[in-house]
Amino acid sequence: GTPLLEVTDLRKHFPVHAGLLRRQVAAVKAVDGVTFSVNKGETLGLVGESGCGKTTTGRMIMRLLDPSSGSIRFEGRELADLSQRGMRPLRRDIQMIFQDPYSSLNPRKTVGSIVGAPFHLQKIATPHGVKKAVQELLELVGLNPEHYNRYPHEFSGGQRQRIGIARTLALKPRLIVADEPVSALDVSIQAQVVNLLEDLQDELGLTYVVIAHDLSVVRHISDRVAVMYLGRIVEIADREDLYADPKHPYTKALLSAVPIPDPNVRQDRERIRLKGDVPSPLDPPPGCPFHPRCWKAQDVCRTTVPPLEEKAAGRLAACHFPESTDGAPPPPPRGGD
Ligand code: SF4
Numbered sequence: 001g002t003p004l005l006e007v008t009d010l011r012k013h014f015p016v017h018a019g020l021l022r023r024q025v026a027a028v029k030a031v032d033g034v035t036f037s038v039n040k041g042e043t044l045g046l047v048g049e050s051g052c053g054k055t056t057t058g059r060m061i062m063r064l065l066d067p068s069s070g071s072i073r074f075e076g077r078e079l080a081d082l083s084q085r086g087m088r089p090l091r092r093d094i095q096m097i098f099q100d101p102y103s104s105l106n107p108r109k110t111v112g113s114i115v116g117a118p119f120h121l122q123k124i125a126t127p128h129g130v131k132k133a134v135q136e137l138l139e140l141v142g143l144n145p146e147h148y149n150r151y152p153h154e155f156s157g158g159q160r161q162r163i164g165i166a167r168t169l170a171l172k173p174r175l176i177v178a179d180e181p182v183s184a185l186d187v188s189i190q191a192q193v194v195n196l197l198e199d200l201q202d203e204l205g206l207t208y209v210v211i212a213h214d215l216s217v218v219r220h221i222s223d224r225v226a227v228m229y230l231g232r233i234v235e236i237a238d239r240e241d242l243y244a245d246p247k248h249p250y251t252k253a254l255l256s257a258v259p260i261p262d263p264n265v266r267q268d269r270e271r272i273r274l275k276g277d278v279p280s281p282l283d284p285p286p287g288c289p290f291h292p293r294c295w296k297a298q299d300v301c302r303t304t305v306p307p308l309e310e311k312a313a314g315r316l317a318a319c320h321f322p323e324s325t326d327g328a329p330p331p332p333p334r335g336g337d
Contacts, residue, residue, distance in 0.1 A: 002039060002040055003037040003038065003039055003040075003073075004038055004039060004040045004042075004074065004075060004174065004175055004207045005037060005038040005061065005072070005073070005074055005175055005207070005209070006037040006071070006072075006073040006076075007034060007035060007036050007037065007057070007061065007070070007071070007072050007073075008035050008070055008071040008072075008073075009033050009034070009035055009069070009070045009071065010031055010033070010034045010035070010057065010060060010067055010069075010070035010071070010072065010080075011029070011031055011032055011033055011034075011067065011068045011069045011070050012029075012030045012031040012053070012056050012057075012060060012065060012067055012068050013027040013028065013029050013030070013032075013068045014027065014028040014030055015027050016028060016282065026282055026283075027282075028281050028282050029230075029231050029281050029284065030053050030056045030231055030281055031053040031056050031057050031060070031067075031231050032053070032230070032231035032232055032281075032284075033070075033231075033232060034053070034057055034070075034228070034231075034232065034233055035233070035308070036226050036233060036236060038175075038207055038208075038209060039207070040174075040205075040207055041201070041205055041206075041207055042207055042208075042223045042224070043201065043207070043208040043209075043210060043221050043222050043223050043224075044208070044209050044210070044222065044223070044224050044225070044226060045210050045211075045212060045215075045218030045219075045221070045222035045224070045225040045226070045239075046058070046209055046210065046211045046212070046225075046226050046228065047211075047212050047213070047214070047215055047218055047225060047226070047227050047228065047254070048213065048227060048228035048229055049213060049229075049278055050213060051230075051278055051281060052228040052229055052230060052231065052278070053228055053230070053231040053232075053281075054211045054213075054228050055179055055180075055211060057211075057228075058096070058177045058179050058209060058211050060072065060080075061079075061094065061175075061177055061209065062094060062096050062177055063079060063082070063084070063087050064096075067080050074090065074093065074094065074175065077090075091171075092171040092172065092173060093173055093174050093175060094173060094174075094175045094176075094177070095168045095169075095171065095173035095175075095176050095177070096168070096176070096177045096178070096179065097161075097164060097165060097168050097176060097177070097178040097179065097181045098164065098179055098181075099179055099180035099181065099183055099184055100184050102152075102157070102160065102184070104164055105152040105160060105163060105164065106152075107151065107152055107153060108151075109151070109152075110148065110149050110150065110151060111134075111138070111143075111147060111148060111149070111150055111151070111152070111155075111163055112131065112134050112148040112149060114152070114163060114167055115134045115137055115138065115163065115166045115167045115170060116130040116131070116133070116134045116170070117167070117170075118167065118170040118171050119133060119134075119170060119171075131148065133170070134148060134166075134170075135148060137166040137167075137169055137170060138163075138166055140166065140169065140200070140203075141162040141163075141165050141166045141169070141196060141200075142162060142196060143155075143159060143162050143163070143166070156189075157184065157185050157186065157189065158185055158186075158189035158192060158193060161181065161182070161184075161185060161193050162193070162196065165193075165196065165197070165200070169200070169204070172204075173206070174205075174206065174207060175206075175207045175208075175209070176206055176207070176208050176209075177208075177209045177211070178197065178208060178209070178210045178211065179211045180211055180212055180213065181193065181194075181197065181210065182194060182217060183212065183213065183214075183217065190217065191220075194217070194220060194221050197210075197221060198220070198221055208221070210222065214258060215227075215243070215251075215254050215255055215258050216258040219239070219243060222239045223238065223239060224236065224237065224238055224239060224242075225237065225239055225242045225243075227242075227248065227250065227251045227254065229250050229278075229289060229290055230278065230279065230281055230284050230289040230290075231281055231284075231289075232289065232308070232318065233308055233316075233318070234248045234250050234251070234290065234308070234317065234318045234319070235247055235248040235250070235251045235315075235316065235317040235318070235319075236308070236316045236317075237314065237315045237316065237317075238314060241312075241314070241315055243255065245323075246323060247311045247312070247315055247317035247319065247322040247323050248290075248317045248318065248319045248322065248323070249290065249294050249295070249296055249319065249321075249323065250290050250293075250294075251317075252272065252323055253272040253274050256270060256271050256272040257271065257272075272295075274293045275292075275293055276292060276293050279292060285302075286302065286303065287300075287301050287302045287303045287304055287305060288301040288302075288304075288305060288306050288318070288319070288320065289305075296321050298320070298321065300320050301320055301321075304320070305318075306318045306319050306320045
């Protein structure tokens, strides 16, 4: 496929100031050299614990945050150095779905004016046309088009997320960044919203980046999954490969925490309890950022950052001692200098 989105060596470092002169004393490396691409019609899951940089990455793609460095190409066009004004024509193409359907909808506005707001902002329709378009959108996301005049509090959590999705679709975006789209919802509702996103993708030819803290949420919707840790991607692979045969110890640990009801996935997995917490991105450990928590860490891990590189066909992982499934010894680590 053709990449719709190409992110290359993207970084976001937040300066930390201190003292009377507010000198910069450090930087929080929230995103520290992230590279991936997403093909047209594809879904990339972006997964990691809170503070791993996944949301910051999503917000930079939306240009809600300016990158410190790196490249974000949308259909080959560089977004990273566009001004907010320069971004404006692209705002229609790239939209975001937020985690919290409660706080992202104005409680004093009717559903009709919430979902119709983008049309008014872009001055692209008459009032009558807006009403009709909004009703079509409500129907598209599985809501009753006659409920146009109701207020957000009259809907359930799942319905409110559908309203948020309808608003997102109003301008016919091509790329949607969905930041924890179902994590505020009851587990029983989550699958319905994930199914809706999949149906909309098929119907409208959408491309998704779905951000989640948990590998179970993105399992069904993703074609490929990228796992982030302390501002970096530590593993990226096709969904099937990643869930059946994780190469990075961190991915393996994350996976061991979620039940995978799939006959192709080995069920003899033991729950891996990671020691300690995620270190502060203000003071990341030297070498492999995962080494203080990794049960396989060796001397080289404490000194040398493992590059994200191919460990098997189409499988990238950043680890000196990747997991191997066939019992063969892992390839010798590189570097050590
Ligand atoms: Fe663990 Fe070393 Fe691999 Fe890092 S490089 S994940 S510390 S084995």
